[in-house]
Amino acid sequence: MTSHSASTERIPTTVYPDSEQASVAVAQDIAGLIRQRAAEGRSCILGLATGSTPTRLYEELVRLHQQEGLSFQNVITFNLDEYFPMAPDSLQSYVRFMHEYLFDHVDIPVANVHIPDGTVPVEEVAGFCRRYEEQIREAGGIDLQILGIGRTGHIGFNEPGSGAASRTRLITLDHITRTDAASDFYGEENVPRRAITMGVGTILEAHEIVLLAWGEGKAAVIKRMVEGDMTDSVPATYLQKHPNVRVVLDEAAGAELTARKTPWLADLPCNWQDAAFVRKAVTWLARQLQKPILKLTDQDYNENGLSGLLAESGQAYSINIKVFNELQHTITGWPGGKPNADDSHRPERAEPFPKRVLIFSPHPDDDVISMGGTLLRLVDQGHEVHVAYQTSGNIAVFDEEAIRFAEFVADYDEAFRLDEQPAENLYRRVVDFLQNKAPGQVDSSEVQQIKGLIRRGEAKSACRYAGVPDENAHFMDLPFYETGRVRKKPLGEEDIQLTIDLLNKIRPQQIYAAGDLSDPHGTHRVCLSAIFQAVQRLKAEGAEWLQDCWVWLYRGAWQEWDIDQIEMAVPISPEELTRKRRAIFKHQSQKDRPLFPGADQREFWQRAEERNRTTAQIYDRLGLPEYEAIEAFVRWHY
Incomplete structure (x- = not known):
């Protein structure tokens, strides 16, 4: 943990090694405040946020309640915001979110929970917002306000243009905010255009404020908030006015702060x-x-x-x-190690050769998108390459693709009369469900299975193209993912045990895993945690094979390693880059327009090539050899 006091920082900032440690620390602070207020015979008033950022915080509060007796009987909560209109039982409702992650698992009285009402008639919204402000004042004001931050610098749903004195109100969502929310709603067209939010002025009246941010994707806006001038174009900068505010980050979110990126410029x-x-x-x-x-x-x-x-x-x-x-010395054309060579200045060991290599891919296409050139090189150089697809990726398939494949099955069945009960029945059930499916509705189990099989077939095709044998493609279908929704379950024991079992089965000498924590949906982060926990357990158990195994982390779809972090740089020739692109194209359901593109609207192959070429250009400009493209890796020392 690092606390900053750099002259460039206008808000006290603490950086933890990861979001896990940060979330637990903040949860402990909240628990201490709740207990202190209870001892004083007073209520504890909490302002709460939603989204992926505070989920681990809420999980820790639930654990403290269930295992350490933390009571929420004296807690009163006020949530920051809610989409408008929004029914409380909708999948994307913040009412539902708070109950799923916190309220249903602790002993907070129902009357003590306050969340903006997305069902209020529009002509009554202004009155509702005034009453929401009155309820906060009547409760004694918010003791501790938890915040996240959006890419536009919004806190709550206070979009750029929101003033420091703004109050709880109905606002129109910024285009970037709606784009970022598109995955939760299965398409930007389904995202509500408005929301009810506490105002910046309302937030600033809290006695204490803690803003949380994780991942590389938040690094740029965090720098603007912490070090930039106050401006309504970045509403979060108004937190600089507050006398008792702190920013809590993981290392990735804090990477752009002067104290971490260029401390020599701050006389640190x-x-x-x-x-x-x-x-x-x-x-x-x-x-x-x-x-x-x-x-x-x-x-x-x-x-x-x-x-x-x-x-x-x-x-x-x-x-x-x-x-x-x-x-x-980071540059090597032999990612699996060069046999019979002096490896004293090479990033990988010469022996053993060939190696058993296990590439973990969070989704069914991350392997070829992020390290497809290296995968091809490993196969070409004779290594035993395995690919483990950690999740089914079923939610990232368009409905019409599922219909098309169900139709194929029905037509094939009819043409060859393979079944006494024709697959036409399956086709009709799928079509009927999807044609009547509400925006954001969870797919039926049949549809989920079809979509999962589409992604699995594409992954097999890409593996065959790359030269990976069918038996070396492993489909883990980790349970945490299989909710049919963008919002997943927490990583569980079964997920970790499945990972341990696969590792023990293959006993790899090289592991590749996605260290791309900017994935906006959080799947990469959870998948990486499963690998880390599995490896640490195996190490504690004394697994002998692990002593001869190195772990390399790749990026590419969302972010790339900084040049100074790279420990292995694998040059990709123009021909290999073309082969990599063809391997990516095997994932046809993700071609042209992925269902969840995130902030970058380009196709994944375009993003990957741009990142690979940019890395090569940076090496070139630093005076190193010029290559068409480079895939980059950082070693994890467990």
Whole structure:
């Protein structure tokens, strides 16, 4: 955990190693406040947020209630917002969200729960909002307000343009906010255009405010909020006015803050004995000045805040050579290790060769999207490659695709008379369900199964194209995912045990896993946690095979590793990039327009190629060899 006091930061900020530790710490603070108020014979007034950010916080509060006796009898809650219109039992309702994640699992009195009402007639909304403000005042004001933050810098649903004095009201949602919510509603066209939200002024009246943010996708807006000027174009910046506010981040969300990214510019202590830290500083300097590393001069260091590094390590030339060599040693055309070669300066071991390689893919296409070139290289170089598809990916298939495949089954059955009870019955049930399906409604089990089989067939096709044998494609269908909804269950024991069982079955010498935590739906984060927990348990149990296994983390669909973080860079030739694209195209249900594109509307193959080419261009501009594209990896030391 790191607490910042950099002169550039206008809000106290604490960075935890991960969102798990951060959520638990904040939950402990809330529990302490609840108990303190109970001891004083007073109510504890909490302002609560929704979305993926606070879910682990709520899970920890539930655990504290169920296992450590934390009572919510004295707790009164006020939620920030709700879509409008929105029925409380709708899948996307924040009423339903709060009950699923918190209220149904603790002893809070029903009368103590307050959530904006998405069913109020529009002509009565203004009166409802005034009454909501009165209820907060009558309760004594909010003791502790929990916030998340949107990409536009909104808190609650206070979109850009919201003033510091704004109160609870009906607002129109920004296009970016609606795009970000599209996955929850199975398409942007289904997202409500309006919402009821506490105002910025209402939020600022809370006695204490804690804003939470996780993942690389929040890093840029966090920097603007914490270090930028106050402006209604980024409503979260108004938190700078509050006397008792703190920002709680994981490392990824805090990555752009000056204190973490460029502490030398804030006159903060710098550990120039840390090679990784020096590499970060030198690559930053080279990119700032648009110069190759080997052309940096003493003057460049002195004039850009790095005089301390120069004083510690000597002349620029020696620093440049050291960092250049480190980056050069990350580049390898042999991701599985080069046999009979000196591997002292290579990112992977030469032996054993060939290796048993297990590539974990959260969704059925992440393997080829994010590391397809490396996958092809591993197969071409003779390694035993396995791919484990952790989830079915069934919710990311358009309804018309399910109809098309059900129709194929029915037509095939009729043509060949294979069954006494024709598949036409299945086809009619699927069509009837989908034609009468309400926006956001969970698919029937039959439809979910068809959509899962579509994704599975595409993954098999991509594996065959890449040269991975059918028996080496493993479909885990982790239970946490199988809700039929964008919102998933928490990672469970069965998910971890399935991962352990597969690892013990294959006993890999190399593991690749998705470290792409910016996935807006959270599936990548949960899948990575399952792998980490499984490996840690196996290590504790003394699994011998694990002693000879290295774990590499890839990115690509949502974010890429920073150049100074990369520990293995695999060059991809123009021909291999074309092969990678063809492997991605095998996932036909995701082609042209994926159902959940996130903020980037381009197809996944376009995003991946742009990221791979950009990485290669950065290496080139730093003075290293020029390649068509590069896939990048960071090693996890367990």
